[in-house]
Amino acid sequence: MKNYTIQVNGKSHEVNVPEDMPLLWVLRDIIGLKGTKYGCGQSLCGACTVHLNDEAVRSCTLPISSVGEKEVTTIEGLSENGDHPLQEAWTAYIVPQCGYCQTGQIMNAAALLKKNPDPKEEEIEQGMAGNLCRCGTYNRIKSAILSVSKSS
Amino acid sequence: MNNRQHIPFINKAINKDRSTLFKPSRREFLKLGSLATGGLLIGINLKCSGPSKDTETFAPNVYLSIGKDNTVTIVAHRSEMGTGIRTTLPMVLADELGADWKNVKIEQAVGDEEKYGDQNTDGSYSIRMFYDPMRKAGATARHMLLKAASKQWDVKVEECETKDGAVIHSSSGNQATFGELVEEASKLDLPSEGEIKFKPFAEYKLIGKDIPIYDLKAIVMGKATFGADVSLPDMLVAVIGRSPVVGASIKGFDKSKAMEIPGVKEVLQIDGSEGVAPGLDKPLPGVAVLATNTWAAIKGRDALEIDWDLGENQQFDSDGQLTEMLESTRGEGKTRRERGNFAPVNLMQGNSLDKTYLAPFYAHGTIEPPAAIANYADGKLELWAPTQHPQWAREAAATALDLPIENVKVNVTLLGGGFGRKSKPDFVVEAALLSKAMGKPVRVQWTREDDLHHDFYHSHSAQRIQASLDGSGKIYSWNHHTVFPAIGATSNPDELHPSDGEMGLGALDFPYDIPHIRLESHESKAHTRIGWLRSVSNIHHAFAICCMLDEMAEKRGIDPIAQVLELLGDDQTLSFEEEVSGDFGNYGEPYDKFPWETGRMKNVVRKVAEASGWQNAKREGKYIGFAAHKSFLTYVACTVTVEKDSKGNLIIPEVHYAVDCGIAVNTDRVRSQFEGGAQFALSLATSAITFKDGKVQENNFSEYKIIRMPQAPKKTHVHIIESQEKPTGVGEPPVPPFIPALCNALYQMTGKRIYELPIKV
Numbered sequence: 068m069k070n071y072t073i074q075v076n077g078k079s080h081e082v083n084v085p086e087d088m089p090l091l092w093v094l095r096d097i098i099g100l101k102g103t104k105y106g107c108g109q110s111l112c113g114a115c116t117v118h119l120n121d122e123a124v125r126s127c128t129l130p131i132s133s134v135g136e137k138e139v140t141t142i143e144g145l146s147e148n149g150d151h152p153l154q155e156a157w158t159a160y161i162v163p164q165c166g167y168c169q170t171g172q173i174m175n176a177a178a179l180l181k182k183n184p185d186p187k188e189e190e191i192e193q194g195m196a197g198n199l200c201r202c203g204t205y206n207r208i209k210s211a212i213l214s215v216s217k218s219s
Numbered sequence: 220m221n222n223r224q225h226i227p228f229i230n231k232a233i234n235k236d237r238s239t240l241f242k243p244s245r246r247e248f249l250k251l252g253s254l255a256t257g258g259l260l261i262g263i264n265l266k267c268s269g270p271s272k273d274t275e276t277f278a279p280n281v282y283l284s285i286g287k288d289n290t291v292t293i294v295a296h297r298s299e300m301g302t303g304i305r306t307t308l309p310m311v312l313a314d315e316l317g318a319d320w321k322n323v324k325i326e327q328a329v330g331d332e333e334k335y336g337d338q339n340t341d342g343s344y345s346i347r348m349f350y351d352p353m354r355k356a357g358a359t360a361r362h363m364l365l366k367a368a369s370k371q372w373d374v375k376v377e378e379c380e381t382k383d384g385a386v387i388h389s390s391s392g393n394q395a396t397f398g399e400l401v402e403e404a405s406k407l408d409l410p411s412e413g414e415i416k417f418k419p420f421a422e423y424k425l426i427g428k429d430i431p432i433y434d435l436k437a438i439v440m441g442k443a444t445f446g447a448d449v450s451l452p453d454m455l456v457a458v459i460g461r462s463p464v465v466g467a468s469i470k471g472f473d474k475s476k477a478m479e480i481p482g483v484k485e486v487l488q489i490d491g492s493e494g495v496a497p498g499l500d501k502p503l504p505g506v507a508v509l510a511t512n513t514w515a516a517i518k519g520r521d522a523l524e525i526d527w528d529l530g531e532n533q534q535f536d537s538d539g540q541l542t543e544m545l546e547s548t549r550g551e552g553k554t555r556r557e558r559g560n561f562a563p564v565n566l567m568q569g570n571s572l573d574k575t576y577l578a579p580f581y582a583h584g585t586i587e588p589p590a591a592i593a594n595y596a597d598g599k600l601e602l603w604a605p606t607q608h609p610q611w612a613r614e615a616a617a618t619a620l621d622l623p624i625e626n627v628k629v630n631v632t633l634l635g636g637g638f639g640r641k642s643k644p645d646f647v648v649e650a651a652l653l654s655k656a657m658g659k660p661v662r663v664q665w666t667r668e669d670d671l672h673h674d675f676y677h678s679h680s681a682q683r684i685q686a687s688l689d690g691s692g693k694i695y696s697w698n699h700h701t702v703f704p705a706i707g708a709t710s711n712p713d714e715l716h717p718s719d720g721e722m723g724l725g726a727l728d729f730p731y732d733i734p735h736i737r738l739e740s741h742e743s744k745a746h747t748r749i750g751w752l753r754s755v756s757n758i759h760h761a762f763a764i765c766c767m768l769d770e771m772a773e774k775r776g777i778d779p780i781a782q783v784l785e786l787l788g789d790d791q792t793l794s795f796e797e798e799v800s801g802d803f804g805n806y807g808e809p810y811d812k813f814p815w816e817t818g819r820m821k822n823v824v825r826k827v828a829e830a831s832g833w834q835n836a837k838r839e840g841k842y843i844g845f846a847a848h849k850s851f852l853t854y855v856a857c858t859v860t861v862e863k864d865s866k867g868n869l870i871i872p873e874v875h876y877a878v879d880c881g882i883a884v885n886t887d888r889v890r891s892q893f894e895g896g897a898q899f900a901l902s903l904a905t906s907a908i909t910f911k912d913g914k915v916q917e918n919n920f921s922e923y924k925i926i927r928m929p930q931a932p933k934k935t936h937v938h939i940i941e942s943q944e945k946p947t948g949v950g951e952p953p954v955p956p957f958i959p960a961l962c963n964a965l966y967q968m969t970g971k972r973i974y975e976l977p978i979k980v
């Protein structure tokens with residue numbers, strides 16, 4: 068057990084946890100932010116995607132000890148009122164079915180657009196390939212991302 | 220547990236609309252808590268959960284309340300797992316009422332059979348069963364509001380109408396909001412049946428439109444509550460080491476290493492079901508590690524040393540059983556349906572085909588693995604779970620803890636996918652047992668590995684179809700053999716044949732006009748837990764039948780779509796009764812109300828041909844495949860186009876579906892079910908669960924593959940037939956025709972027929 072101070076959504080949190088505890092469980096169980104989901108625990112599904120600075124990372128396999136000073140952003144911190152352009156696009160396209168994978172999808176897409184504000188369809192497909200949706204919302208996710216890309 | 224089966228479409232009581240409405244008594248009113256904030260309250264007393272319930276006077280299953288603040292609160296009593304039902308049923312009520320959709324609040328019902336009637340969200344029947352009762356509730360409330368207004372204004376009721384949450388009398392210009400009228404309205408008697416009138420279809424503003432789901436904003440903000448999101452003070456998290464082989468039992472275990480992990484508080488044995496025939500409602504035997512957080516519980520579970528007596532299923536090898544099952548189709552089976560004077564087809568040597576089809580086990584793989592929260596205190600148990608079947612969860616937990624049912628409350632969260640998995644209460648019972656043992660709230664958390672290793676799997680199957688042609692080249696005989704371990708075998712090892720219900724899913728209801736038909740089933744045993752998965756036996760039956768038809772069309776030198784139209788014959792209502800040896804289930808519906816109509820199927824077949832440009836696509840040399848399959852009383856035809864990209868990867872540029880589901884209540888959710896259904900079916904076509912030494916070999920999504928965005932069909936077009944027939948569900952019907960349509964397209968591309976799933980691409 069060790070003390071860590073991490074920055075989440077602009078706030079500082081002090082936690083006392085073992086160093087191998089993945090960020091996912093720190094967020095969910097210790098800090099109480101439930102928008103980040105568990106799906107596989109092995110970086111295979113993307114349900115747990117958050118940002119570390121501007122990078123999308125799978126929080127289920129990221130030990131707390133390697134978070135350091137970097138700023139963690141979760142879905143709760145993406146926008147205050149749910150009005151990030153992607154959240155609005157997700158609403159306009161009625162993307163979610165069960166909704167479980169969607170916070171991870173949105174966080175992954177947000178990081179993708181930061182890096183590449185004008186992705187081609189194929190780049191979206193490749194960039195989103197790490198996020199599974201069992202309900203099958205891939206077409207709408209793609210349309211929603213395309214609708215907020217720079218050239219749209 | 221009583222003996223009632225919980226297989227919805229198999230043992231579902233005939234759905235007659237026997238709903239009546241009532242105004243809750245004062246006492247009932249008080250029981251409603253937050254709903255009873257004054258104003259008008261209408262309960263619907265539904266009698267569609269089984270003939271045994273017929274005599275009950277008060278079994279309300281949906282409540283509507285209208286507050287003085289104009290808020291219309293509608294209780295959703297069905298579970299939301301992605302189909303949109305939590306939005307769609309309230310939408311029907313709101314539309315009939317004339318409510319302002321923006322002022323509608325939806326509350327999720329707890330599991331309570333007496334109050335809500337049937338809540339088992341399964342079998343694609345929510346919309347079928349509750350469309351009319353919802354309209355009735357809306358129409359009743361509307362009638363009372365109109366009456367209240369007409370009294371106030373001293374005008375005729377017929378001259379008033381509701382619109383956007385208000386009552387309007389246009390000639391006088393009088394207008395009053397619902398909120399202003401509820402006090403008057405709630406003093407009125409309920410209208411008689413005869414007084415309740417539905418709006419003409421053309422006046423609906425929500426029904427038949429694209430209506431966004433109620434939880435949309437909460438979901439995209441990460442604020443929606445799924446199973447594992449419920450948190451209680453002082454709660455422990457349990458992760459369980461379960462029997463790796465169904466039927467195994469615990470000889471002993473060493474908890475010392477687990478207890479050393481910081482955060483681990485306790486290690487407890489769950490006896491669970493013993494031996495084989497584990498049942499559908501009991502947990503597997505296991506050892507639970509209880510900790511202050513999920514990570515500690517996972518590590519604790521991994522550190523457990525459990526000594527198992529693996530029992531009789533430790534030899535089980537799925538490939539081996541599949542070979543035996545296939546072999547059995549060579550012999551004579553049990554006849555389930557017979558038409559004509561069936562003679563073995565070897566008379567027609569050279570003019571017949573004899574093909575076999577194999578399909579594997581599937582896991583549900585909901586992205587949210589099972590999780591449940593239990594809080595036991597002072598002889599009372601409260602549960603929170605992503606359950607499709609809150610009443611079964613309630614009964615099973617009450618039985619396991621030996622509590623009276625009224626001491627158990629089940630709160631239903633959103634489900635992160637269900638597909639049939641989350642109708643089983645095993646994970647909820649685990650939480651209940653552990654909370655009682657600890658005297659504290661407990662969340663049971665399944666890991667992905669747990670989910671894939673301990674599911675209630677869709678059965679693997681072997682089928683054989685022999686079909687022959689007559690002298691004029693028409694199909695003369697059709698002999699279908701099917702063998703798969705039955706769902707019922709999970710609780711009864713003597714059940715060696717699929718039930719009539721399972722046979723009714725795409726096999727008994729083979730609709731084609733062929734003079735000689737025989738359907739046979741063969742024996743097989745369940746060596747694992749078998750359950751139902753989105754569209755159930757329709758998956759493998761449609762695969763075999765629609766692939767075989769495609770091959771027959773080729774043999775006959777005719778177009779497969781032309782052949783299906785030919786085989787459907789004239790527009791007519793089919794009858795199966797005389798040819799079927801057992802029950803023709805018809806998905807629990809009376810046959811006269813929901814018959815098999817060839818005209819409706821021909822219509823969707825023609826529609827998909829036209830919309831997909833079938834003829835042109837063929838002429839242009841595109842690789843396109845077709846299949847049509849009715850399931851859950853919804854008619855579906857599908858085409859799939861395939862190609863290979865420069866790297867040799869399979870690409871699916873286009874899928875077309877034509878669907879006749881009667882009234883398409885929420886058109887956006889109908890389309891989304893089909894878009895998603897194609898993707899779900901593509902995953903089924905390319906993945907498998909396998910067993911060796913009784914154990915599941917696939918551990919995570921690395922081995923049990925779900926398609927990813929690059930593999931998904933690029934476009935899925937959904938053509939909805941405009942109809943005012945009774946609405947039927949769309950949760951499952953998209954799945955069955957997709958796989959054979961894909962296989963038939965791949966044959967065009969590769970020249971190789973697919974007889975075995977998963978497809979190797």
Ligand code: FES
Pocket residue numbers: 104105106107108109110111112113114115116125126127128
């Ligand atoms: S839970 Fe992290 S990738 Fe699946």
Ligand code: FES
Pocket residue numbers: 163164165166167168169199200201202203204301586635636
């Ligand atoms: S919306 Fe259900 S898993 Fe993606």
